[in-house]
Amino acid sequence: MSLTEKDRQYLWHPYTQHKTSQTPIAITKAEGALLWDENNKEYIDAIASWWVNPFGHSNKFIADAIYKQLTTLEHVLFGGFTHEPAVKVAERLMEILPKNQQKIFFSDNGSTAVEVAIKVALQYFFNKNEKRTTIIAFENAFHGDTFAAMAASGISFYTQAFQGMFIDVVRIPVPIKGQEQVSFDALENAIKKHNCAGFIFEPLVQGAAGMVMYEPEALEKLIRICAANKVLTIADEVMTGFGKTGKTFAMDYVLEEPDMICLSKALTGGTIPMAITTFTQDIFDAFYDDDINKALFHGHTFTANPTGCAAALASIDLLQTKEMQQNIARINTSHLNFQKKIGTHPKVITARTLGVIFAVEIKSDSEESYYGSMRTKLYNFFINKGVVLRPVGNIVYILPPYIMTDEQLHKVYTTIEEAIEMV
Numbered sequence: 152m153s154l155t156e157k158d159r160q161y162l163w164h165p166y167t168q169h170k171t172s173q174t175p176i177a178i179t180k181a182e183g184a185l186l187w188d189e190n191n192k193e194y195i196d197a198i199a200s201w202w203v204n205p206f207g208h209s210n211k212f213i214a215d216a217i218y219k220q221l222t223t224l225e226h227v228l229f230g231g232f233t234h235e236p237a238v239k240v241a242e243r244l245m246e247i248l249p250k251n252q253q254k255i256f257f258s259d260n261g262s263t264a265v266e267v268a269i270k271v272a273l274q275y276f277f278n279k280n281e282k283r284t285t286i287i288a289f290e291n292a293f294h295g296d297t298f299a300a301m302a303a304s305g306i307s308f309y310t311q312a313f314q315g316m317f318i319d320v321v322r323i324p325v326p327i328k329g330q331e332q333v334s335f336d337a338l339e340n341a342i343k344k345h346n347c348a349g350f351i352f353e354p355l356v357q358g359a360a361g362m363v364m365y366e367p368e369a370l371e372k373l374i375r376i377c378a379a380n381k382v383l384t385i386a387d388e389v390m391t392g393f394g395k396t397g398k399t400f401a402m403d404y405v406l407e408e409p410d411m412i413c414l415s416k417a418l419t420g421g422t423i424p425m426a427i428t429t430f431t432q433d434i435f436d437a438f439y440d441d442d443i444n445k446a447l448f449h450g451h452t453f454t455a456n457p458t459g460c461a462a463a464l465a466s467i468d469l470l471q472t473k474e475m476q477q478n479i480a481r482i483n484t485s486h487l488n489f490q491k492k493i494g495t496h497p498k499v500i501t502a503r504t505l506g507v508i509f510a511v512e513i514k515s516d517s518e519e520s521y522y523g524s525m526r527t528k529l530y531n532f533f534i535n536k537g538v539v540l541r542p543v544g545n546i547v548y549i550l551p552p553y554i555m556t557d558e559q560l561h562k563v564y565t566t567i568e569e570a571i572e573m574v
Contacts, residue, residue: 153177154189176534181208184555186539196539197563199552202358202390204421206469207554213420213465220461229257229454236460243467244429247399249408253432256447257425257455261389261415262295264426265351267449268385268411269299269318271430272349275383275437278445283348285319287341287382292322293359294351294387303351306359308521321345325357326369338373342380349410350377351385354401355505358390361546362510364503367404374407383434384409389426393417394470394479394553397506410434420466425459478553482507485557486549489564498571510548513571529570538566 152160154177164175177189184207186194199205206213220236227234241255258264269286276283288294288303295301301310302317310317321341326334341347354370357363377384386409391401395417398404402412411434415426438447453459469475486504493511494502500512515525526542533540540547540563547567551560 154179173531183207183209184552184559192537194534194537194539195555195559195563196552197555198539198541198548198550199417200421200539201416202395202550203416205394205417205553206420206466206475207552208421210420210422210469212469213422213462216461216465217422217458220458224457226453226456226458230450234455234457234460236457236464237455240427240455240460240463243464244414244427247467248412248429249400249402251408251410251431252412252429254430254435256428256430256449257451258428259424259451259453260295260426261387261413262297262300263451264389264413264415264428265294265300265303265385265387266297267428267447268387268413269303269349269351270449271411271428271434271438271447272383272385273318274447275434276348278437278440283346285321285341285345285347287321287323287338287347287350289325289352289357290322291325291357291360291363292351292353293357294353295389306521319345321347325360325363326365326373327363328366331366331369331372334369335372335376338376342376342382347380347382349383349385351387354386354388354391354409355396355404356391356401356508359543361512361543362503362508362548362550364505364510367406370405371407374405374409378407383411385411385413387413389413389415393466394475395506395508395550397479397483399470418466419459419462420469422462423456423459424453425456425463475553479507481557482551482553482555482560485560493564493568493571496571498574507553508548508550510546511567511571513545513547513574515545515574525574528574532570532573533566536566536569538563540567 155174158175178186179189180187184196186196256267258267286303290305292305294303299318302320305322323337324334374384386402388400392414410431412429419425438445483506486509490502490504493499498514500514502511521544525545529542
């Protein structure tokens with residue numbers, strides 16, 4: 152039996168209707184920005200495998216760091232114990248995070264990083280004997296698939312089977328250009344009408360919504376409104392963190408600082424699942440008490456896994472190299488040039504870019520659903536051409552590894568141009 156045949160017999164894939172989906176592609180090896188399947192067909196990974204591999208596949212620098220850690224201390228429980236890799240990760244993050252962030256809490260993926268943040272926001276007020284049970288989130292947000300993260304997400308078909316089972320969430324419009332005041336008014340109205348504990352947002356770019364972008368100044372105003380009303384702010388940097396927007400964090404564009412930040416995906420360079428939620432000292436202090444019931448009773452078996460910490464340290468080292476920063480700038484320049492070229496195409500509604508993120512919205516004769524016919528047609532076209540892109544409805548986005556070559560980028564652009572003509 153081939154790998155794909157064995158897969159069909161045993162495995163259940165994410166975001167997949169197995170009755171109607173195509174057979175998954177069996178990948179047998181990867182290097183840099185390239186993947187190879189069991190038939191040795193080559194693919195360009197133009198989305199860094201769901202945004203986690205900024206330094207490319209099979210990165211030797213990260214692999215060596217992992218191997219060294221595995222032969223020293225592969226894992227130890229983090230309840231009642233600590234270790235050097237976790238302490239070093241904390242020290243390194245404190246150097247690059249917004250200055251108000253003082254404490255870090257380890258978990259295992261982006262959804263749980265969000266889950267921790269939302270639980271902390273709710274318990275923060277519980278510990279202070281205040282009744283605040285509502286979370287504010289953007290429309291069409293995506294924060295993950297665990298329950299609190301789902302509740303804060305706004306893509307309905309992901310969550311419709313669970314309606315009525317969630318925590319209280321009120322949604323406000325994204326402050327896209329020209330709609331900022333509507334968003335500000337909606338936030339103020341939500342705070343007046345509800346007992347709001349926190350406001351969670353994807354800073355500057357909504358990933359799963361199709362790379363929807365908005366300006367730093369708008370986010371600054373929203374954070375100020377929350378601060379004036381003592382509503383905690385949660386920056387979900389799971390997608391945007393570690394260079395994607397052209398700066399280390401999207402919040403580096405924003406003058407106001409959030410109360411919490413969620414990190415994952417590129418944290419370990421796409422090697423080992425790990426996540427971190429960071430907090431201000433004020434939040435930590437609300438849990439610091441003689442009363443044990445005020446502690447944060449949350450944890451994961453692999454909390455602060457030393458091997459994952461070693462991967463994270465190596466990834467931060469790579470990100471801060473001159474070469475990697477030049478790569479990010481090079482890709483951004485290339486995207487900007489492609490945006491100018493494709494933005495005036497008669498079949499294009501709009502093209503946008505920030506850092507290494509590029510998105511183009513293609514005109515359609517009918518309203519396109521998230522997994523609609525245009526999306527399927529585009530996805531299959533790209534795969535046949537040897538390019539891994541996962542359109543969101545009629546929006547095609549690129550979020551490549553930073554080490555992608557100009558030649559590989561050119562092929563991705565050319566394939567998208569061909570796809571636009573095809574549809």
